[in-house]
Structure formats: structure tokens, C-alpha cells
Amino acid sequence: MALISRVGKRLRRIIQRPGSVELTRYEALLPAVAKLEPELEKLSDAELTERAEKLREDLGGAKVFNDDQLVETCALGREAARRALGERAFDVQILGTMGLLTGHVVQMETGEGKTLAGALAAAGYALRGNRAHVVTVNDYLARRDAEWMKPVYDLLAVTVGWVEPAHSRDERKDAYGKQVTYGAVAEIGFDVLRDRLVTNVDDLVQPAPEVAIVDEADSVLVDEARVPLVMAGSIDHNDADEEVATVVRRLRLGLHYETDTDGRNAWLTTAGASVVEKSLGGIDLYGDTGSDRLAAVNVALHAHALLTRDVDYLVRDGKVQLINAARGRVAELQRWPDGLQAAVEAKEQVAATDRGEILDSITVQALLARYPSVAGMTGTAVAVAEQLREFYQLEVAVIPPNTPNVREDQPDRIFGSPSQKLRAIEEEIRKVHETGRPILVGTQDVAESEELADKLAKVDLPCVVLNARNDAEEAAIIAEAGKKGAVTVSTQMAGRGTDIRLGGTEGASREEVAELGGLHVIGTARYPSSRLDGQLRGRSGRQGDPGSAIFFASLNDDLVLSNAPDIPEGIDADTETGEITDPAALRQINHAQRVAEGVDLEIHRNTWRYTRLIERQRTELLEHRDKVLHTAFAAEELEKAQPEKFAEVKEKLDDTERLEQLSREVVLFHLDQLWSDHLAYLTDVRESIHLRALARETPLDEFHRAAIPEFHKIIPESAARASKTLEEAEITDDGIDLADAGVRRANTTWTYLVHDNPFDSDFEQTVKKVRSMMRMKKS
Incomplete structure (x- = not known):
């Protein structure tokens, strides 16, 4: 009977929970965890901490937890939580902790205690000798959870900290120096980007990544996955064409412009083009006299027709603030690509923000891919199990509720x-x-x-x-x-x-x-x-x-109109209330939802196809940058390239360490500048790559064909430019005048998130729709 029960349990798991991990191994360890409770309860706090230190020695940097180590880790964690918080971890929380400690995404229902399970797992990784980052969806949760769980960590001899936007560089460095660090995904990502621009080793705040435990994993790993985090440097003021904004503001849908059904594209009608041309002084938008204004008109029309105040963005404190579509909250520091951002600011008649040169960027998916070990927890993981496996090689462990759900x-x-x-x-x-x-x-x-x-x-x-x-x-x-x-x-x-x-x-x-x-x-x-x-x-x-x-x-909700507008005939509504009981209506709404999910998945997949190459190039470049940053490589290369001039600078300085740092700053300046130029080049290539499809070429292949040769020029070119800078530089008492030699970094930098490619071409959208429809039909 027991065998039949286990087989039935596994069959139910296969049928009902795609991609879920078999929990039998972990469930078998629960009695052993419970058996240790009386023994641990008798220990004093100091003895409990000493027992945790002994476990640290036993683990000795092990790559994986064996069953005995899982039992000891969970038992110590349960006792620490009971003493520190007055909360004895339920068996389901212990199961969740084991799932996290073995590198899975655990699905635990709302109110089941994911925060404690995540803390016990983070402590377990710390005792194994790994630095663990607990990645949250916002700064409030990072601070709350770190402070809330600190007494538990203290009893287990584990240090804990958190990062938030208000922290200084020293505070961040201290937080990342702890064994467990809590931080919002964007904040951790921005620290990665800042570290990639430093020219002095002492300015680095993050150690090498080791373990990430992702809270609300579906939101972070799926919803946020294709959103790039961007580091920008100030160039100048970002002024939109105010005249164009005023003209476009007067245009009317159906008369002067049209939009597609999914609200992604807008275009001028013949009448609209005529009105715009006349209002701008009789130019020809599509001829020589107006081609330079066409881009401004298009972006202003996009802002006017497709972006809605209080839906896509707010205007608060005189600023345009984007709304995160996945959460319905203000997307802190998020903005559209600069042309569109300026157009919306002009539309709402608020002050324009600075325009920036992108210095570096990283997607959330690439950020998490840096960690050798990733685990996560959420209430809804099974629905994205296939994506977690495809993009992160993660499997889902479905933890049963502590008390049956009677909702x-x-x-x-x-x-x-x-x-x-x-x-x-x-x-x-x-x-x-x-x-x-x-x-x-x-x-x-x-x-x-x-x-x-x-x-x-x-x-x-x-x-x-x-x-x-x-x-x-x-x-x-x-x-x-x-x-x-x-x-x-x-x-x-x-x-x-x-x-x-x-x-x-x-x-x-x-x-x-x-x-x-x-x-x-x-x-x-x-x-x-x-x-x-x-x-x-x-x-x-x-x-x-x-x-x-x-x-x-x-049947007229945006979801249906955008994804399945062709309503079957014969669906009747109650004449008084308008309510529809025909099952075909529910099928239509379910179909629209599946199409929307398919489109989002295809956008994620398409984004990753392009960014995967960029990430490989970035990794290769960072290896070279780290060699420049941590060694005397820059000085050695400059000495080879300009031996006489280098000797003059060396004689003037008479300080080997200062000379190496000076060389480092020159080489890193050109390396970072060329990488920034490369990112801008790749953006231009990608925005026009769909045209290759019209010539029956594969866009991704063409993107690779354009990107790879240009990347291989960066390191040799940076060396050549650094050599030229040294050759032309004026020698001073400080060696050389870097600013006078043109080695000037942006005096203002800032970080923000940006929607990935909001100007998707009609062709790309059509392809996405067709592919999604095909998938829906197959299913």
C-alpha cells in the first residue's frame, strides 16, 4: 500500500505540477530534524551558537549538503527562530529551507512563512562558507527582513546586512562584507554596474558573487528578466522639440492618426501628415525639407497616442514617473529611452531631465546568471516552471501548505x-x-x-x-x-x-x-x-x-481587445445586466490570456537571444578590465608602446604605485569609452535589424555578424588610444594632466531601468503574434 501511495503521489505531481521536484527525500528527513529538538532546547544561547560554529567546521566549504548536514542545519535554524522570534518553523518551512539549500525554486503559498525559510537557508549557505545575497523586489522588504531576521542570524553566528539607495559607498561595502546581504534586485544590480566603472580597487564594494536566494522569484526572474538596469553619464540637457509636441497635442485619433489593436504602434493619416507639415512651416515630412523632423514627430505621436497618464506613468512633484506594469507601482528610477522620455515630459509640460550616455547596462537575467548558485521562493512558481528551466536551469519544488487551503x-x-x-x-x-x-x-x-x-x-x-x-x-x-x-x-x-x-x-x-x-x-x-x-x-x-x-x-477588456478581438458569434448577454453565461465567453478570455502569455514569453526569449551575445562579450571584456584594475598591466603596456615618454613620466613622479594608477586610469578610460560606444552601436544595429528579415536574412545571425568583429576591435583600440594619450600628454609635477589629455569621465552618473526596445517593429510584432497563435493552436 505504501508503494502504491508513493507511486500515486508521484503521478499526481507529474500530472498536476509540471517541472516540480520530488520531495520524498526531504520529507524523509523531517523526523530526524524533529528528533534533535529536545537536545537543542536544553542548550544555552552560547552553546547553541557554539554548535552552529561546529557545524561550520564540519561543512568545511562543502559543495553540496548531505542529508546529515541538512538535518543539523534545519534543526539549528528551527531552534534559533523559536528563541529569537518566538516562532517554531513548521515542517513545510523546513521543507522549503531544504529545497532552497539544494538549489531549487520553492513554491510556498501566501502566509506560509517564506521569509523565515529564506533566512534559514541563507544562514545554512553562510555556515557552508558561502556569501549569500537575499534578493528582494524592493528596498523596504530588504531592510525589513534583514532587521527582522537578525536575531536568528546572531544565534547562528552569521553576520547580516542590507543595502538601500541611501547608503554610502562605505556602508555598501560593509553590507556586502557580511555573510548574508539583503538587497533589492535593482540595487544589487546597480552596485555591479558601479563596480564595473571604478579605476581603483579600493572603490569596489561587492565581492565575487556566490549564492543568490531570490524572494518573489517569479517576479524577479521572469517579470523583471528582460528589463535592463542602466548606468548613464551626463551629456547635456534632454530637450524635446516643443513645437512638434504642441502640434501633435492637437491631433485626433481616427482623423489625424491611427493605432493598431494592441496599442504598440501609431501612425499619421494623410490628413494628419498634412496638418503637421502645414503647422511646421510647410515642410515635407517625407522629403528633404522635413526628414530631420520626422523622428521627433513619430516619438511625440507615440507619447501622445500610446502612453496614458495614470496608466503608464504618473506626473508627481513635477516629474514623469513610470509605473511598473507587473506591480502597479512606481518604477523607481525607470525611464524610457531618452527620446521618448523627453517627448512625454514635453507632452505633460514638465521640466526635461538630463540626457545620458549609457556607460554600461545589465539585464536582471544576466545579473542572476553571475551567481554560481541560485535558489528562489514564491507563491506562484509552477506557472513559470518551463521558463525557469529554460532560462535559469532551475527546477520547482512545490511545498504543500501547512494547513489546507479552504479559500x-x-x-x-x-x-x-x-x-x-x-x-x-x-x-x-x-x-x-x-x-x-x-x-x-x-x-x-x-x-x-x-x-x-x-x-x-x-x-x-x-x-x-x-x-x-x-x-x-x-x-x-x-x-x-x-x-x-x-x-x-x-x-x-x-x-x-x-x-x-x-x-x-x-x-x-x-x-x-x-x-x-x-x-x-x-x-x-x-x-x-x-x-x-x-x-x-x-x-x-x-x-x-x-x-x-x-x-x-x-469581452471588451484590454486583455481581450489586444490579444483575441475576434469574438465568436452567438454569444448573448442578459438584456438587463449585460452578464454573459455562455461558456464560449470564458473560453475567449482564457484564450486571450494564453496569447498574452505567449507574446511575453517570446519577447523574453527574443531579448535573451540578443543579450546573450552581449553578455559573453561583456564577460570577456571584464576579464581584461579586471587584469588592468588589479595588476600593473596598464603600466607595462604603456611602457612598451611609449618607452621614452613613459620614462619621462616615471622620472618626474618617482612613485611606482602612483605611476601604475595613472596608467590604469588612462587605459580604463579608453576601454570604458569604447565599450559604451559598442553598446550604442549594438542598439542601432538591433533597432534596424528587422529590415534584414525583409531581405530574407536571419536577424539574429546578422546581429552576430555585425557585433562580433566590432567587439574584437575594442581591446586593441583601447591600447592604441591609451598610447596616443600618453604620447600627446603634457608632463606635469603629477606625471600628466589627465583632464587636459582628454581623460575626463562623466561628472554626473545615475542609474535607471529602461523598457527593452519599446519601438518594436511591425514585423517583429507580427512574428511574435503568429508564433504565439501557433503555440496556442498546438496546445
Whole structure:
């Protein structure tokens, strides 16, 4: 019987959980972990710490944990958490810790204690002798979790720190010097980019990467994967063509311009072109007299027609701030490529920001690929199991809940139009609110959240709004969303990393709220990914709490119009309410969601095809840069190239260390400048590469053909330029005047994120759609 049970269990796992790891090995170790508890409870704090130090010696830098080591690590972690936090780790948390310690992405449901499981795993890696970075989705969680878990780490003789934007270079260096470091993915990535531009070894803040434990792994590894983190240096002011912005602002959809159904492209009609040409002084946009204004018109039209205030961006404190589409929050430091950024600033009539020269960039996927060992945790990993395997070679371990999930997931309610849907949502909120149950409403964007809040206020249904305008208060707002009678309206992904406890943070009315039915979650539309739907549902029903979730949808929602606009005939709606009960409507919405998921996957895959070559080139260049930075290579090369001039400088300085540093700065300046030029060249190549497809050439092959020869010129050219700089430089008491010799780095640098290739060509979009449709048909 036991054998049949195990076989059945494995079959269910194969059928229901694609890509999931077999947990039998870890489950078999749980009794051994429990057996150690009485023994460890008798130890004093000092003795417990001493036992952790002994485990560190036993591990002795082992590459993998054996079963005995897993048991000891988890038992010590459970006891440390019990003493430090008053929380005894559940068996499922111990399973999660084992999954992380063996290099998997563990799926644990909301409220199951991922933060503690991640901390115990990070401590385990530290005891094994590895530096562990716990990668979070935002700075708030990095600091909160590091401070929260510090007493546990202290008992296990493990040091912990965190990085955040306000930290100085010395504070960052100190944080990365700890055995465990918490940091937002963007902050860790920006530190990598800053380190790649230093000219003195002492200025480096990060040691070599070893282990990354990624919190909210699906968001970081999938949603953020194709977003490049950028280091830029100031060039000049980024002025848009104000005259063009004024003209385009007057254009009207359908008369002067048209857009495609998925909202990615806009173009002037004949009438629109005529209006623009006349307004700009009678130029010919497509001839010699206006070709220099055409690019400005196109980018201004993109800003005017395709980017919507309070959906794609906010205007706050006189600045344009982008909204992260995956989270519904302000995307800190994120911006569009400079031409489009300036066009939106001109559209909103706010001050233009500086224009920057890109010094270096790295995608989140490439950032995580630097770590020899990667593990992760999230509530929704199975849905992206194939992507985790394809892009990261990671497998998913599905951890069962500590208490069975009793949340009621109600069938979607579908309507013919968004207005009919909105009326039904208002009625649903009113009906549930009358019972006293707390309600969380997940909306698609800032504009929708505020529109719904206004409508609720008019019918005396007060609510708290959580969106990109007040994301700084996110944790406090979401923590109270479980109070009796609370109505919280939020943009998507409310409170990642923050539990919604029934009865609020104090849980005073928990039992009463539970008896009423728990938290009721309402989705105002289906998201472009079923995974995001699951994340919203998962805000309810934590740790076996009662709860329910329902999604409302319309056949005219953006998801359907953009991905599956051809509605089958014969789908009838109720004449009074507009509600549709025909199963074909649900099939259409599910189909639209699958198409959207396919398009996103193809964009991710396509982005990685191009960036993979760039990453290989960057790795090769960094090996050379590190040799220049850490050795006397630069001085030796300059001495060979310019022996007489080098001898003069050497005689003047009479300081070998200073001479080596001077040589290093000259060589690194040219090397970094040439890499920056190479990135700009590759951007130009990629933006025009789709034209090669029209000539029946493979765009990726052509990209490689253009990129590889140019890259191989960088190191020889940097040496030649450095030699010329030394040859032409004026010798001073300090050796040479670097600034006078043209060795001037940007006096201002900043970091930001940028959407990858927002100007996708019609051809690329068509290919993506066709491929996605083919996949959908096959499935």
C-alpha cells in the first residue's frame, strides 16, 4: 500500500505540477530534524551558537549538503527562530529551507512563512562558507527582513546586512562584507554596474558573487528578466522639440492618426501628415525639407497616442514617473529611452531631465546568471516552471501548505461591456460589505483604482486606495486590509511580502472576521498572466483561513481587445445586466490570456537571444578590465608602446604605485569609452535589424555578424588610444594632466531601468503574434 501511495503521489505531481521536484527525500528527513529538538532546547544561547560554529567546521566549504548536514542545519535554524522570534518553523518551512539549500525554486503559498525559510537557508549557505545575497523586489522588504531576521542570524553566528539607495559607498561595502546581504534586485544590480566603472580597487564594494536566494522569484526572474538596469553619464540637457509636441497635442485619433489593436504602434493619416507639415512651416515630412523632423514627430505621436497618464506613468512633484506594469507601482528610477522620455515630459509640460550616455547596462537575467548558485521562493512558481528551466536551469519544488487551503475560488463573472462589469462590481462590494467581511479589490492600473474609489464614495462605500501614488505606505495599508468592514482598492500585486491578517495587524477581531467568511478578493479584470490572477487570489485564505475570490471580466477588456478581438458569434448577454453565461465567453478570455502569455514569453526569449551575445562579450571584456584594475598591466603596456615618454613620466613622479594608477586610469578610460560606444552601436544595429528579415536574412545571425568583429576591435583600440594619450600628454609635477589629455569621465552618473526596445517593429510584432497563435493552436 505504501508503494502504491508513493507511486500515486508521484503521478499526481507529474500530472498536476509540471517541472516540480520530488520531495520524498526531504520529507524523509523531517523526523530526524524533529528528533534533535529536545537536545537543542536544553542548550544555552552560547552553546547553541557554539554548535552552529561546529557545524561550520564540519561543512568545511562543502559543495553540496548531505542529508546529515541538512538535518543539523534545519534543526539549528528551527531552534534559533523559536528563541529569537518566538516562532517554531513548521515542517513545510523546513521543507522549503531544504529545497532552497539544494538549489531549487520553492513554491510556498501566501502566509506560509517564506521569509523565515529564506533566512534559514541563507544562514545554512553562510555556515557552508558561502556569501549569500537575499534578493528582494524592493528596498523596504530588504531592510525589513534583514532587521527582522537578525536575531536568528546572531544565534547562528552569521553576520547580516542590507543595502538601500541611501547608503554610502562605505556602508555598501560593509553590507556586502557580511555573510548574508539583503538587497533589492535593482540595487544589487546597480552596485555591479558601479563596480564595473571604478579605476581603483579600493572603490569596489561587492565581492565575487556566490549564492543568490531570490524572494518573489517569479517576479524577479521572469517579470523583471528582460528589463535592463542602466548606468548613464551626463551629456547635456534632454530637450524635446516643443513645437512638434504642441502640434501633435492637437491631433485626433481616427482623423489625424491611427493605432493598431494592441496599442504598440501609431501612425499619421494623410490628413494628419498634412496638418503637421502645414503647422511646421510647410515642410515635407517625407522629403528633404522635413526628414530631420520626422523622428521627433513619430516619438511625440507615440507619447501622445500610446502612453496614458495614470496608466503608464504618473506626473508627481513635477516629474514623469513610470509605473511598473507587473506591480502597479512606481518604477523607481525607470525611464524610457531618452527620446521618448523627453517627448512625454514635453507632452505633460514638465521640466526635461538630463540626457545620458549609457556607460554600461545589465539585464536582471544576466545579473542572476553571475551567481554560481541560485535558489528562489514564491507563491506562484509552477506557472513559470518551463521558463525557469529554460532560462535559469532551475527546477520547482512545490511545498504543500501547512494547513489546507479552504479559500472558495468562485467562477468568473463575464459581461458584455466594461461599464456593465463596473456596475456589477459595485453591487458585489456593497453586498459583501454589508456582511462586515473585509474586501480587497485588485484593479489593473492607477486610473481604474481611482475611478472605482470615486464611484464607491458616491454610494457611501468608503475605501482605502493603494496605488502608485501612495506606494510608500503600502505595507501599512495592506496590513490593515483584513480588518472587519475594510474595503481596500489596490492596483495589482497588493503587498507582496506582506501578509493580510484577518482582524488587521493586531488580529483583535480575527475570530469574528473568520466566522463571517474571511477576506473576499475581487479582481476587476483578468491579468495578462494566469500567474498574476493566482497571486491576487492568494492574498486570501492564508494559513487555512477562510476566504473567497472572484474575478469580473468583459469581452471588451484590454486583455481581450489586444490579444483575441475576434469574438465568436452567438454569444448573448442578459438584456438587463449585460452578464454573459455562455461558456464560449470564458473560453475567449482564457484564450486571450494564453496569447498574452505567449507574446511575453517570446519577447523574453527574443531579448535573451540578443543579450546573450552581449553578455559573453561583456564577460570577456571584464576579464581584461579586471587584469588592468588589479595588476600593473596598464603600466607595462604603456611602457612598451611609449618607452621614452613613459620614462619621462616615471622620472618626474618617482612613485611606482602612483605611476601604475595613472596608467590604469588612462587605459580604463579608453576601454570604458569604447565599450559604451559598442553598446550604442549594438542598439542601432538591433533597432534596424528587422529590415534584414525583409531581405530574407536571419536577424539574429546578422546581429552576430555585425557585433562580433566590432567587439574584437575594442581591446586593441583601447591600447592604441591609451598610447596616443600618453604620447600627446603634457608632463606635469603629477606625471600628466589627465583632464587636459582628454581623460575626463562623466561628472554626473545615475542609474535607471529602461523598457527593452519599446519601438518594436511591425514585423517583429507580427512574428511574435503568429508564433504565439501557433503555440496556442498546438496546445
